[in-house]
Amino acid sequence: MAIERRKDNRNRVLKEGEYQRSCGTYEFKWRDKRGKRHSISAITLEELREKEVDVLRDIIDGVRADKKTLTVNDMYNSWVQLKKGLKDNTFSNYRYMYEMFVQPDFGKTKIVDLKRSDVRAFYNYLADERSVKVNTIDSIHTVLHQVLQLAVEDDYLRYNPSDNALKELKKARNFEIEKRRALTVPEQNLFEEFLSKSNQYHRWYPIFTVMLWTGMRCGEITGLRWEDVSFENNTISVNHTLVYYCTRTEAGQTFAINTPKTVNSIRTIPMLPKVKEAFLMEKAYQEEAGLKSVAVVDGYRDFIFINRFGNVQHQGTLNKALRRIIRDCNFEVLDRDQSEKAVLLPKFSNHSLRHTFTTRLCEAHVGVRAMMAILGHADAETTLNIYADATKDYTHAELISFEEYFNKQKEAQMAE
Template structure:
């Protein structure tokens, strides 16, 4: 005996799970893999069946059905509760970036409505409207991508909508991604000469010379202890870094010592004679002024570079000192060369530019790329190669200019010889 199929008020046969309600709208019911009941609704049967296709895709792909009202902020709160394995300063920075830029508006979007174009539009908004630098958006992307990836892992999302969004932004905004420029040799010589003079800035000579001639990161320099320096073997042991970060509004900012993020970060760096001299100058200066390290950070003490109060040096303080050094050095040059059209002046640069300068000098000296990677502590050879390619591009340009000068001189000499014969 044939079973009579249910029909709607237009005599259309309804599929299993489909129902027409008393008010004329339609409902589709199904159970998820846990046996829990779910329903979707539509005004017409055609609209309902379009939604059924999405439900079927979610079921086949294992996408959870309880995502209907879930927002990006809900995923973020889950991520905060379960995320482990991050250093505290890194975790606090991630949370700051999210709460500052994502949570207020973009974070309220329901994940069921989230599209790739939404993420792209959000990054463009940060760049065009809020005028954030690409490096800052990179930090926002780092945490947002992790949050959305959790949605993929927990089967709320089929794919991560933020995949490749940052790459697209960098390509689209290529003009505002300014390359960090190394100091030229004349600029570096000017800086070293200015710092070496007795005066108010001579105090900064040891730390900036060490930055210039080791390629160490700022946190590695400020975190150096005397026990990390081997004057006999003339080597520097890099095994940790000093960081300064916010622990929130209540606890404020604090220093911490972190181990390197990668094994490549743990390394032994050769101590060049100029660096050894800088360390000895620092030691002598502290002895003469009666300055001693009186701070302990996560069990670490006896730091090499300390301020006049015996505390560790702050990266912000070093950058402020650099700005004053650049300003007064350039004033000195201009005062001494009044009327001269072309003089060497110091450009605007930061602490990290000195690491880039050291890398460029190694390129110019023909240092092996593998050795450069080990000295700089790059986990990825591609990072070293990128810097190498940029530095050698400038080097090749200057070499060609020298070649052109040589060729012109040779041609002039030949002309003179021919004229003499005549």
């Protein structure tokens, strides 16, 4: 005996799960793989069946049906709970980027409505309306991409709508992250000479000399303890880094000790005579001034570079000092030399001194493997990129010198 199929009021056979309500509208009901009931409705049967096609595609692709009310912020909250393995300061910075730029507006977007064009439009809005720099958008993208990838993994999305969005933004707008510029040899000589002779800024000579002649990262240097330095073996042990970040607790912003940036960053590097002299100069200054390290950070104490209160140095303080040094050094140069050939200091930061040290290694033809070991680079690509830039500039300078030599030789031959 044939089973009688349900029909609507126009005598059309209804499929399994399809129903016509008493008011004449239509409804489709089904259960997902978790056994949860879901339904969709439409005014006409044709409209309902169009929606059924989308439901079927979601079921085949494993996309969850409870995505209708889910927002990007909901996925972010899940990501916060699940994300593990990050250093506290890195995780705190990620959360700041999301909650500052994404959460208030874009984060309220429903996952079901999210398209690639929405992400592109959001990045354009940040660049155009809020004048957010490309470096910051890059950081925002790092977090947002991870949040949306979680939605893909949890079957709320078929694909990650933020894929390639940042790359396309940079390409469309010709955005390029500004490369750090190393000091030239004349600029480096000017910087070191000014610090060594200036009564006002001589106090900064030791720490900036160590930065300039070890290539250590700022946090590695500000976190150095006297026990990390061996004057007998002329070596420096880099085994931790000092960070300053917002804990997102009642403690607010604080210093903390972290492991170095990568496993390769844990290293022992040679101490050049100039660096040894700088350490000894710092020690003598502190003894003469009656200064002593009083800071204790995660059990670490006896830090080498301290402020006048005996606390560890803050990276922001060092960058502010550099800006004043650059300003007053350039004023001093211009007071005695107004010519276009006068060497002036460019604008640079703490990390530029690490880049400068790397460039000097390249110019001295130090091997890439040795450079990686000294700098603590995790892979050769980072080192090779710097090497390529440095050798390009160096080769250009060498060719100019060769041209000048050739012209002199030519003039000498013509004179004969």
